[in-house]
Amino acid sequence: MTDRKKKILGVALKLFANDGFNGTSTKKIAKEANVSEGLIFRHFGNKKGLLNALVQQAAERTSVLVAPILKEAHPKIVIQKTIELPFTITENEYSFWKLQFKLKWENDYKSNEKMKPLLDHLSWAFSALRYPEPEKEAVILNYIVESIAIGILRDGTQSHESLKTFLIEKYKTLLL
Amino acid sequence: MTDRKKKILGVALKLFANDGFNGTSTKKIAKEANVSEGLIFRHFGNKKGLLNALVQQAAERTSVLVAPILKEAHPKIVIQKTIELPFTITENEYSFWKLQFKLKWENDYKSNEKMKPLLDHLSWAFSALRYPEPEKEAVILNYIVESIAIGILRDGTQSHESLKTFLIEKYKTLLL
DNA sequence: GTCTATAGGATGATAGAC
DNA sequence: GTCTATCATCCTATAGAC
Numbered sequence: 001m002t003d004r005k006k007k008i009l010g011v012a013l014k015l016f017a018n019d020g021f022n023g024t025s026t027k028k029i030a031k032e033a034n035v036s037e038g039l040i041f042r043h044f045g046n047k048k049g050l051l052n053a054l055v056q057q058a059a060e061r062t063s064v065l066v067a068p069i070l071k072e073a074h075p076k077i078v079i080q081k082t083i084e085l086p087f088t089i090t091e092n093e094y095s096f097w098k099l100q101f102k103l104k105w106e107n108d109y110k111s112n113e114k115m116k117p118l119l120d121h122l123s124w125a126f127s128a129l130r131y132p133e134p135e136k137e138a139v140i141l142n143y144i145v146e147s148i149a150i151g152i153l154r155d156g157t158q159s160h161e162s163l164k165t166f167l168i169e170k171y172k173t174l175l176l
Numbered sequence: 177m178t179d180r181k182k183k184i185l186g187v188a189l190k191l192f193a194n195d196g197f198n199g200t201s202t203k204k205i206a207k208e209a210n211v212s213e214g215l216i217f218r219h220f221g222n223k224k225g226l227l228n229a230l231v232q233q234a235a236e237r238t239s240v241l242v243a244p245i246l247k248e249a250h251p252k253i254v255i256q257k258t259i260e261l262p263f264t265i266t267e268n269e270y271s272f273w274k275l276q277f278k279l280k281w282e283n284d285y286k287s288n289e290k291m292k293p294l295l296d297h298l299s300w301a302f303s304a305l306r307y308p309e310p311e312k313e314a315v316i317l318n319y320i321v322e323s324i325a326i327g328i329l330r331d332g333t334q335s336h337e338s339l340k341t342f343l344i345e346k347y348k349t350l351l352l
Numbered sequence: 353g354t355c356t357a358t359a360g361g362a363t364g365a366t367a368g369a370c
Numbered sequence: 371g372t373c374t375a376t377c378a379t380c381c382t383a384t385a386g387a388c
Contacts, residue, residue, distance in 0.1 A: 217364080
């Protein structure tokens with residue numbers, strides 16, 4: 001992967017995340033990346049191809065991020081790590097996550113597959129802890145964690161920090 | 177409000193919700209509404225003006241929908257009605273809600289003001305029920321309810337029906 | 353791999369007639 | 371209030387040179 005190709009991907013990620021796919025012209029991407037517009041099409045075929053490359057990168061990045069939770073064998077730790085997940089987002093990853101969430105609303109990319117393994121592992125954890133409805137608990141916790149992630153993208157990590165402790169304590173109590 | 181103006185608003189709502197603001201051309205709106213393209217600009221000035229009209233309609237519609245909960249004086253019922261809220265969405269309102277949620281990602285429309293009164297009333301309800309952290313409980317429940325709404329928009333009401341009972345029971349138990 | 357130049361079409365918006 | 375015709379601009383994509 002050449003430096004220019006990487007630059008294009010980086011700039012496109014930022015712009016797609018902020019202004020949306022249709023709200024971002026290839027011209028703007030080229031300008032901000034200090035690259036000719038033609039180069040984008042040489043490397044990615046068309047604009048959609050550029051987005052696809054970004055989506056593929058994201059899939060890999062997501063599985064790396066979720067891996068430590070999936071390997072965790074202690075149910076209580078699985079839950080705690082899941083709650084902590086959105087708080088591990090650093091500011092330079094904001095564009096990445098923003099694009100992920102936005103794409104859920106695009107008809108072509110709404111696949112939910114990436115988070116399925118985490119959901120399954122959460123179900124298992126609640127099940128191991130004898131919750132009567134483990135699947136539903138997993139769905140709910142997943143919803144909470146996703147909403148927190150979205151909130152953080154909007155207002156920053158700090159604004160939600162107190163929720164982390166609150167949630168961990170809440171789920172700890174229920175586990176006693 | 178003339179019939180043609182209403183028609184434009186209805187078609188624009190559907191298309192903006194499905195394909196996004198930038199993904200929808202005024203030409204397409206005009207064609208689907210059986211109206212000349214010029215008429216859109218006569219009525220709404222420009223494309224953004226059309227979106228603004230939609231946003232204003234939505235604000236009114238939202239406050240009507242939330243009103244019954246805000247008037248509710250029994251804290252337990254406030255919580256139950258909040259949980260039930262997303263399940264009252266009918267299919268012909270899907271576009272309306274879809275646009276609402278999508279706009280949260282648009283830099284110009286991310287205002288969260290519309291749901292603030294509900295959040296405050298929820299806080300009050302949890303407080304009245306002696307929860308130690310009423311504001312946080314309100315935020316969490318609000319997150320859950322929003323996520324369910326989004327899930328319903330994706331997969332239909334039926335797919336989440338069992339969660340409704342589950343949640344109502346869960347919060348009932350915690351209140352004993 | 354990268355750039356410049358350009359084609360071909362779509363897009364938002366306006367003017368003027370009815 | 372509504373339509374037709376039209377404009378200027380922008381957009382994606384390609385061709386050809388280096």
